[in-house]
Amino acid sequence: MTVRRGNVATPRIGCDVVTVADVARSIDLFGDRYLRRIFTPHELSVCTGAARTQRLAARFAAKEAVMKVLRPRDEAIPWRSIEIRREPWGGCSVQLDGNAAARASDEQLTDFQVSLSHEPEYALATVAATRTAVTEREQA
Numbered sequence: 001m002t003v004r005r006g007n008v009a010t011p012r013i014g015c016d017v018v019t020v021a022d023v024a025r026s027i028d029l030f031g032d033r034y035l036r037r038i039f040t041p042h043e044l045s046v047c048t049g050a051a052r053t054q055r056l057a058a059r060f061a062a063k064e065a066v067m068k069v070l071r072p073r074d075e076a077i078p079w080r081s082i083e084i085r086r087e088p089w090g091g092c093s094v095q096l097d098g099n100a101a102a103r104a105s106d107e108q109l110t111d112f113q114v115s116l117s118h119e120p121e122y123a124l125a126t127v128a129a130t131r132t133a134v135t136e137r138e139q140a
């Protein structure tokens with residue numbers, strides 16, 4: 001029997017889809033209170049124009065997808081500790097702070113990647129991260 005120790009990189013993937021109408025309904029019901037609870041100032045500043053609610057819905061889906069990658073168990077992760085940043089090249093990236101960053105560190109998750117898409121009725125997001133963990137394997 002041999003015990004091997006080494007770094008093994010494995011992906012974690014999360015995806016989520018939301019209806020734009022649900023996000024619009026939350027904005028209508030709770031207004032700025034909802035927006036400030038869920039979205040960061042950066043997210044609110046880049047989600048403008050005719051497709052504002054679609055863009056916000058896509059970011060909400062991305063935050064849900066990040067949660068699926070983090071697998072937070074019992075600890076609370078505030079929505080605003082996950083930020084979906086608009087990048088100069090046109091795409092988006094994930095930035096974690098606070099409890100979300102701590103959870104990613106605990107889980108040895110790095111290199112978060114995000115892809116967003118939205119249409120008038122639906123928004124979706126897929127998030128992938130790399131998990132590097134020391135493992136032990138027994139082989140006969």
